Structure formats: structure tokens, C-alpha cells
Amino acid sequence: MEEPNDLNLSDTVMSEIKGMCVTEYSKPNMSxxxxxxxxxxxxxxxxxxxxVIAAVEGEIGELDNELAYLVETNANVxxxxxxxxxxxxKAMVELEKSIGSIRERTxxxxxxxxxxxxxxxxLDIAKRNLTASITTLHHLHILLTGVESLGAWVEKKDYSSxxxxxxxxLNVLQLFDAYKESEQIANxxxxxxxxxxxxxxxxxxxxxxxxxTGQLSDRITDMCRVAAALEGNVKENFVKWFxxxxxxxxxxxxxxxxxxxxxxxxxxxYKWFVRKLTxxxxxxxxxxxxxxxxxGRRLTSEFCIVTRDILYRIMTRRRQDLDWKLLGHxxxxxxxxxxxxTKRFPEKDGxxxxxxxxxxxxxxxxxxxxxxxxxxxxxLDTCASKIRSGEEKPTRESSTHAVPFPSSADMFLLLKxxxxxxSKLSSEPDALIRDVIGVVRVCLRGYATSCLIAFxxxxxxxxxxxxxxxxxxxxxxxxxxxxxxQQFLVCCILxxxxxxxxxxxxxxxxxxxxxxxxxxxxxxEAFYSITNQSLLVLVQDVESTCDAALQSISKVNWSSxxxxxxESPFIGAMRAHLRQAVPLVRDMxxxxxxxxxxxxxxLATQLAHKFVGSLFRCRAISTxxxxxxxxxxxxxxxxxxxxxxxxxxINSKPPTAYVTSVNAALTKAEMILKVVMCSLDTVDEFVExxxxxxxxxxxxxxxxxxxxxxxxxxxHSAVLNTYRIKIGASGSDPxxxxxxxxxxxxxxxxxxxxxxxxxxxxxxxxxxxADGLSDQTVTSSIDKLKRFERLVKRQL
Numbered sequence: 112m113e114e115p116n117d118l119n120l121s122d123t124v125m126s127e128i129k130g131m132c133v134t135e136y137s138k139p140n141m142s143x144x145x146x147x148x149x150x151x152x153x154x155x156x157x158x159x160x161x162x163v164i165a166a167v168e169g170e171i172g173e174l175d176n177e178l179a180y181l182v183e184t185n186a187n188v189x190x191x192x193x194x195x196x197x198x199x200x201k202a203m204v205e206l207e208k209s210i211g212s213i214r215e216r217t218x219x220x221x222x223x224x225x226x227x228x229x230x231x232x233x234l235d236i237a238k239r240n241l242t243a244s245i246t247t248l249h250h251l252h253i254l255l256t257g258v259e260s261l262g263a264w265v266e267k268k269d270y271s272s273x274x275x276x277x278x279x280x281l282n283v284l285q286l287f288d289a290y291k292e293s294e295q296i297a298n299x300x301x302x303x304x305x306x307x308x309x310x311x312x313x314x315x316x317x318x319x320x321x322x323x324t325g326q327l328s329d330r331i332t333d334m335c336r337v338a339a340a341l342e343g344n345v346k347e348n349f350v351k352w353f354x355x356x357x358x359x360x361x362x363x364x365x366x367x368x369x370x371x372x373x374x375x376x377x378x379x380x381y382k383w384f385v386r387k388l389t390x391x392x393x394x395x396x397x398x399x400x401x402x403x404x405x406x407g408r409r410l411t412s413e414f415c416i417v418t419r420d421i422l423y424r425i426m427t428r429r430r431q432d433l434d435w436k437l438l439g440h441x442x443x444x445x446x447x448x449x450x451x452x453t454k455r456f457p458e459k460d461g462x463x464x465x466x467x468x469x470x471x472x473x474x475x476x477x478x479x480x481x482x483x484x485x486x487x488x489x490x491l492d493t494c495a496s497k498i499r500s501g502e503e504k505p506t507r508e509s510s511t512h513a514v515p516f517p518s519s520a521d522m523f524l525l526l527k528x529x530x531x532x533x534s535k536l537s538s539e540p541d542a543l544i545r546d547v548i549g550v551v552r553v554c555l556r557g558y559a560t561s562c563l564i565a566f567x568x569x570x571x572x573x574x575x576x577x578x579x580x581x582x583x584x585x586x587x588x589x590x591x592x593x594x595x596x597q598q599f600l601v602c603c604i605l606x607x608x609x610x611x612x613x614x615x616x617x618x619x620x621x622x623x624x625x626x627x628x629x630x631x632x633x634x635x636e637a638f639y640s641i642t643n644q645s646l647l648v649l650v651q652d653v654e655s656t657c658d659a660a661l662q663s664i665s666k667v668n669w670s671s672x673x674x675x676x677x678e679s680p681f682i683g684a685m686r687a688h689l690r691q692a693v694p695l696v697r698d699m700x701x702x703x704x705x706x707x708x709x710x711x712x713x714l715a716t717q718l719a720h721k722f723v724g725s726l727f728r729c730r731a732i733s734t735x736x737x738x739x740x741x742x743x744x745x746x747x748x749x750x751x752x753x754x755x756x757x758x759x760x761i762n763s764k765p766p767t768a769y770v771t772s773v774n775a776a777l778t779k780a781e782m783i784l785k786v787v788m789c790s791l792d793t794v795d796e797f798v799e800x801x802x803x804x805x806x807x808x809x810x811x812x813x814x815x816x817x818x819x820x821x822x823x824x825x826x827h828s829a830v831l832n833t834y835r836i837k838i839g840a841s842g843s844d845p846x847x848x849x850x851x852x853x854x855x856x857x858x859x860x861x862x863x864x865x866x867x868x869x870x871x872x873x874x875x876x877x878x879x880x881a882d883g884l885s886d887q888t889v890t891s892s893i894d895k896l897k898r899f900e901r902l903v904k905r906q907l
Contacts, residue, residue: 311345314338318349322356331399350404354413357387362417367425374426374433374441381448384414388455408456415452415467423471435479435536438472442536445469470538479536480546483529487554490525494518495561505603507595512701513602515610522558523614526551530622541626548622548629555615555634563604563641568597568648593652595695602699605645605706612638646706649696650713654721656688661721665728669736670821678746679739685718686750694758708755712769715751719776722747726780731821737787744784748777779805787819791830798833810834 151157314337321331338345365372365380372380391397391407400406422441426433445468452464497503497518505514530547537543593601615635622629660681667679693711700707726740751773755765782804789800801813810831817827 311341314341314345315349319352322353332401335399335401335404346404350406350409353406354410357391357410358414358417361387361414365418365421367421367428372421372425373429374422374437377422377441378444380418381444384411385451408459408462411452411456411464412462412467415464419468419471422468426472426475430475433475433478435482438475438478439532439536442469442472445472466538473537473539473542476537476543477546479533479543480550483547484550484553487525487529487550488557490522491554491557491561494522494558495565498562498566504600507599511698513599513606513699513703515607516562516603518562519558519607519611519614522554523611523618526554526618544622544626548626548631551618552631552634555611555631556637558611559608559634559637559641563608563638564644566600567604567641567644568593568601592655593648598649598652598695599699601645601648602696605642605700606703608638608641608645609703609706612642642706646710646713649710650717653689653692653696653714654717656692657685657718657721660684660688661718661725664722664725664740665730667729669729669740670731670733672733672736672739674735675738675742679743682743682746682750685747689750689754690757693754697759708766708769711755711765712772715754715769715773716776718751719747719773719780723776723780723783726783727815727819729819732784732787732819734788737784741781741784741788744777744780748773751777783816783819786816791820791822794830794833798830798837801834802837 150163314334318334338349361383397407449464456464503516503518533543533547534540612635615631619629619631663681696710697707752765756762786801786804789797791797813834814827817830
């Protein structure tokens with residue numbers, strides 16, 4: 112007997128069975144051994160065996176009862192299911208019958224509706240055809256009667272009836288364009304064309320006769336309406352003829368060959384047209400023409416075109432007679448006339464009378480540019496003459512501090528006037544302003560050159576040529592000082608250039624708002640350059656007061672100094688000169704403190720460098736002499752740091768940049784003197800000390816220091832070679848120049864070719880000549896000076 116297969120149940124049934132397993136014993140995967148161990152964990156728990164068995168038997172009995180109840184209640188489930196299925200099948204059969212019945216009835220309804228719609232469509236088509244036939248017959252009737260009536264109206268010159276019916280007849284004829292092949296329609300169209308042709312000739316003749324005879328009435332309005340309805344150029348030809356008649360007198364009176372047509376009487380043109388337009392409206396002509404003709408506007412437009420052409424021809428022919436004031440007069444009246452026209456005829460359909468005539472003057476505005484160039488040049492010449500004569504030079508009596516020249520303000524006011532005038536003259540102001548900016552830039556550069564730089568004093572300008580140069584060397588004559596008035600003039604030139612530079616920046620900002628990309632920075636920089644040149648003149652003037660004191664340093668026999676005392680006389684001399692000169696400059700620049708600060712910085716830096724140069728020209732300085740110079744250097748540094756506030760009520764702290772610059776220059780002087788004080792017993796130790804004190808030095812400077820110590824020339828090589836080895840310099844480095852006068856001057860002399868070069872050459876000679884002459888005999892000095900004179904002459 113075959114073993115029964117395992118019972119395979121669905122997942123849903125298995126989940127339901129698991130849901131019914133509410134106790135541990137009903138779970139299919141229960142472990143009996145684990146359950147027994149859980150019930151009886153120890154031997155003592157076996158005493159409860161009877162109670163556990165009773166509980167299990169009770170649970171088994173409950174399950175048996177529940178299974179018996181389920182089997183009893185579900186015995187007839189299959190019978191009830193089969194009965195329900197039969198009822199459902201029966202209902203489906205009845206539903207299918209009902210759907211079939213509905214489908215049959217729907218088909219019959221669609222057929223009925225289709226038949227009804229077919230009849231309605233036929234009726235609609237019949238109605239449409241009937242309406243079209245009636246409309247066509249009606250149009251044909253209108254066309255027949257209209258063509259017939261048109262012939263009679265043309266013979267009778269009944270323009271009122273023609274004006275009413277002609278547009279309708281023409282519109283109806285367009286409806287029969289598709290029937291032009293029909294003989295009757297073709298005959299009507301040909302007949303209508305003949306009537307239109309004869310009407311066109313007759314209407315043009317009658318219109319001209321009516322206006323020529325002055326018989327103005329409402330009949331002319333009907334004639335104009337007929338002209339507008341007719342095809343072709345009937346209306347335009349008549350309008351052109353009418354405007355020519357109205358402007359014929361104007362074209363004769365103000366022709367380009369008439370004397371009254373010139374620009375000085377341009378306002379008479381506009382007055383004539385204003386009268387003509389007023390008569391045109393007062394006489395009722397504006398009401399005779401249809402409103403859509405805009406006859407007044409068209410008459411005005413033609414007048415503007417004719418006027419523009421006449422003005423262009425006459426200005427081209429008489430260009431040499433044009434004057435910018437005359438041009439401005441004509442433009443001003445033209446702008447007023449165009450404003451009147453714009454008010455009378457506002458812009459319509461993109462057509463405006465603004466700038467219709469004004470624009471004709473634009474090609475001739477170069478007259479304005481040339482005139483302004485001439486005016487500005489004359490202004491600059493006048494300013495230069497006033498400054499040269501002293502009329503415009505500020506004086507110390509009139510002002511305690513430097514003030515700008517009055518002509519600078521006048522110049523900018525004049526430039527403002529030119530720019531304003533240019534915006535009024537051109538119909539495209541930005542285009543003219545671009546040309547005006549070029550004139551403005553030329554004027555600014557001209558003022559900077561002819562009114563500022565030209566009057567800037569130049570120290571040493573009275574000395575010229577090699578002869579004067581050598582006379583200064585031999586006689587030890589210093590540069591001529593500036594007089595107080597000259598100092599004040601330099602400060603005024605500085606103040607003027609500074610004010611012009613600031614105003615130029617403001618002018619550029621204003622112009623850039625209208626025309627992006629405007630650039631006058633070159634002119635601004637030119638004014639700032641003049642301020643710098645003015646400062647250099649002031650510095651050179653004050654600095655020259657200390658030249659004698661600085662030159663005296665190298666004339667002292669420092670090898671004979673055996674003790675250190677108070678500061679040397681040259682320090683007191685420099686202090687006295689600066690105490691006298693600096694406060695004056697400070698008072699004159701009290702209104703421009705930043706430039707006084709720059710002045711002090713340049714002055715102190717120059718004096719410090721000159722002081723170092725004077726130290727290099729000293730020879731055989733002893734230890735006590737170096738200590739004395741070191742004390743003098745400290746005194747000079749202390750005094751230079753107080754120069755900005757010297758003899759001032761307000762004792763302010765000097766700027767950081769100023770302190771740094773002075774300290775850097777004079778600290779080097781202190782280091783050089785300390786090197787001079789070092790012993791040369793051991794070359795290596797001396798060189799190491801030199802490198803420590805002067806790390807940024809070189810072999811040439813070291814040679815100068817050795818000369819200051821009085822080291823013999825034959826001993827220089829050993830020290831310099833050791834120095835090169837210490838700093839790692841190659842043996843191919845150039846040998847420092849010799850100490851001869853001609854060689855040192857040849858290296859110091861710049862290229863000669865300008866006043867600045869000659870001044871620099873003179874400074875080089877003055878700085879080296881004293882040194883060269885002090886150690887040699889008079890005879891050898893004269894020989895070397897002669898050789899140097901020949902050298903300078905060749906370069907000059």
C-alpha cells in the first residue's frame with residue numbers, strides 16, 4: 112500500500128494555521144526536549160509532574176472539543192458553495208440578455224438620428240446656397256445701378272454723390288474678381304475703368320481751377336474724398352501740387368542766391384511760414400481737406416525739407432563767411448521754431464518735427480571748434496602776458512600763503528562755457544563734445560606749459576657753458592638763491608598745478624557721466640608733474656644753503672683731531688640755514704600740508720645723501736676724528752627729524768616714512784664712521800667687521816672707506832681681495848675706478864644735452880673737485896682741470 116503524500120498547503124493557509132497556534136505546544140517547530148527542560152529544570156521540580164500532566168491533558172481535551180465543533184459546523188460548506196455558484200451563473204445569463212436588448216435598441220436609435228441629421232444638412236446647404244445667390248444678385252444690382260449712375264454723375268460733376276457711392280462700387284467690384292471671365296462682369300469692369308479714367312482727368316482739372324480761382328466750398332471737400340477713393344496717384348499728385356503752390360513764394364524770396372536767405376535773417380524764414388500756416392488755418396483751408404489728409408502737417412513737413420536743403424546749399428557755398436556766433440544765432444531761432452512746430456503738431460506715427468532743420472547745421476560746427484581753439488589760445492597768451500608783467504603774480508603782501516593763479520579759475524570757467532555752448536549747438540551733443548574734449552585737453556596742456564612751467568625758476572639758469580662751470584669750481588661760488596618773491600611764485604605755481612589737477616579730475620568725472628571713456632588723465636598727470644618740479648626747485652634752493660657747510664667737511668684735517676668736543680661748526684651752520692628757510696616754506700604751503708611733508712622728505716633725504724658723499728671725500732680720518740663725525744652725524748639726524756615742526760607752535764610727530772628715510776640714510780653714515788674707527792691690524796677681522804656693519808656695500812664703496820682711513824693705495828688690493836673672497840664675489844668683477852679726478856668725474860658726469868644734465872654735471876664736479884684739488888699741487892690741478900674742460904666741451 113502506497114504511503115500518502117505530504118499535505119501541501121498554500122502560504123495563505125499556512126499563515127492562518129500559524130495564527131491559530133496560540134500556545135507553545137501547538138507550534139510545529141517546537142522542541143520537546145527544550146520544553147521538558149524548561150518545565151523541569153531540576154530534580155526537585157519533578158515533584159510537580161502530576162500537575163503538569165493534568166494541565167497538558169486538559170489542554171488536549173479543549174483542542175479535541177474545538178476540532179469536533181469545527182468539523183460539525185463546516186460539514187455542509189461545499190453544498191452551500193455550489194448553490195451560490197449556480198445562482199451567480201443564472202444572474203450572468205440574465206444580464207447578458209439585458210445587454211443584448213439594449214444594444215439592439217441603440218442601433219435603431221443611431222439610425223434614426225443619422226436620418227434626421229442628413230435632412231438637416233441638406234436644408235443648411237440649401238439655405239447657404241440661397242443666401243449666397245441672393246447676396247450676389249444684390250451686389251450685382253448695386254454694381255449695375257452704381258455704374259449706370261456713375262456715368263450720369265460724372266457728366267453732371269456731382270462729386271457729392273460720387274464721393275458717397277464710388278468707394279461702395281469699387282468694393283462691390285472686388286467681390287466679383289472670381290467672375291471676371293463672365294462676359295457681363297467683364298463689360299461692367301471695363302465700363303467702370305473708363306469712367307474712372309475720365310473722372311481722374313476731370314477731377315484734377317476742377318480741383319486746380321477751384322483753388323486758383325479761390326472758389327472754396329464744401330464741394331472741394333467732396334472732390335478731395337473722390338480723389339482719395341480713386342486708385343493711383345490722384346491724391347498724392349494733387350497734394351504735391353497744392354504744397355508747391357503754397358511754398359512757391361517762399362522758394363523765390365528765400366532762394367539760396369538771395370541776400371535775405373543768409374543765416375542772419377533765418378528768423379524771417381520762420382516768421383513767413385508761421386504767417387502762412389496761420390492764414391491756412393484762418394482761411395478754413397484746413398477744414399476743407401479731409402481730416403485724414405493732415406494737410407497742415409504735410410505742408411509743414413515739406414517746408415522743413417525745403418528749408419533744410421536751401422540752408423545746406425547756401426552754407427556750403429558761403430562757408431568762408433560762416434561765424435560761430437552767426438551759426439549759434441541761426442541754431443537758436445531754429446530750435447525755437449521746431450519747439451513751436453512740435454507743440455502745434457505732436458509726434459504721430461513716429462513722425463516728429465524735432466531736429467528736422469537743426470541737424471543741417473551739424474556738418475558746419477567745425478567753425479565753432481576752430482573759433483574756440485582760437486579763443487582759448489588768445490586766453491592762454493593773455494594769461495602768460497599778465498604773469499610775465501606781474502599783473503597776476505600773487506604777492507606776499509596780498510596773501511600769507513600760496514594761492515592759485517586767478518587765471519586757472521578763469522580757464523575752467525571758460526572751458527565750462529565752451530562745453531555748455533557745444534551741447535546747445537549740435538543736434539547730437541555727444542558727438543560735438545568729443546571734439547570739444549580735444550580742445551579742452553590742448554588748453555589744459557597749454558596752460559600747464561605756457562603759464563606754469565614757463566615761469567618756474569630754474570636754479571643755476573644764469574650759469575651756462577663750460578667756462579662758467581669752471582669759474583664756479585675755481586672760485587667755489589654756490590648756486591644763486593631764489594629771492595623771497597621767487598619762492599612765493601614757485602609755491603603759487605605748485606598751488607595752481609595742484610588745484611588744476613583736482614579740478615581736472617572732477618571735470619573728467621562730469622564728462623564721463625555723459626560720454627563713457629573720456630580720459631584726460633595725461634593732463635592731470637602733467638599738473639601733478641608740475642607740483643613735483645616745484646617741490647624740486649624749492650628743495651634745491653633750500654638745499655643749496657647748506658652746500659658751503661657740507662663742502663667744508665672735506666676741508667677739515669680730520670687726521671689731526673685728537674679729542675671729541677661739541678658738534679662741529681658745519682652742523683650749526685646747516686641748522687641756522689634750515690631754521691631760516693624751512694619755516695618760510697611751511698608758511699607759504701600752510702594751505703597744502705601734504706606738499707610741505709613731501710618737501711621735508713625730499714630735503715632731508717637729499718641732505719642726508721650729500722652728507723654721506725661729503726664723508727666719502729674726507730681723507731685720513733683719525734679715530735678721534737671719526738668719533739667727532741659720529742657725534743656730528745647723530746646731531747644732524749636729531750635735527751633733521753625735527754625739521755617738519757621746526758620753530759612751529761604745534762610740535763607734531765614727523766610721519767613714519769620721513770623718520771624711516773632719514774634714519775636709513777644717516778644710519779649708513781654712522782656705520783661708515785664705525786668702520787673707519789675699526790683697526791686694520793688684521794685684514795680678516797677688519798673685513799668681517801666691515802661686512803657686519805655694511806652688509807649691502809660693495810668693493811667700490813669699500814675702496815672709498817679705505818681712502819677715508821688713509822690706507823695707502825698699494826695696500827688696497829689685499830683688503831679688497833679678502834673682501835671679495837668673504838662675500839663670494841668672482842675674480843672677474845670689474846676693478847673699482849681709480850681715484851684720479853678725471854676718471855671719477857668721467858664716471859659721475861651724465862649725458863650732457865639738457866639743462867638738467869648740465870646741473871647734474873655741475874653737482875658732480877663740485878662734489879669731486881674739492882677732493883681732487885686738496886691733495887695735489889696747483890700745477891697738477893690746473894693740468895687736470897684743463898683736461899676735464901676739454902672733456903666737457905666734447906660732450907657739450
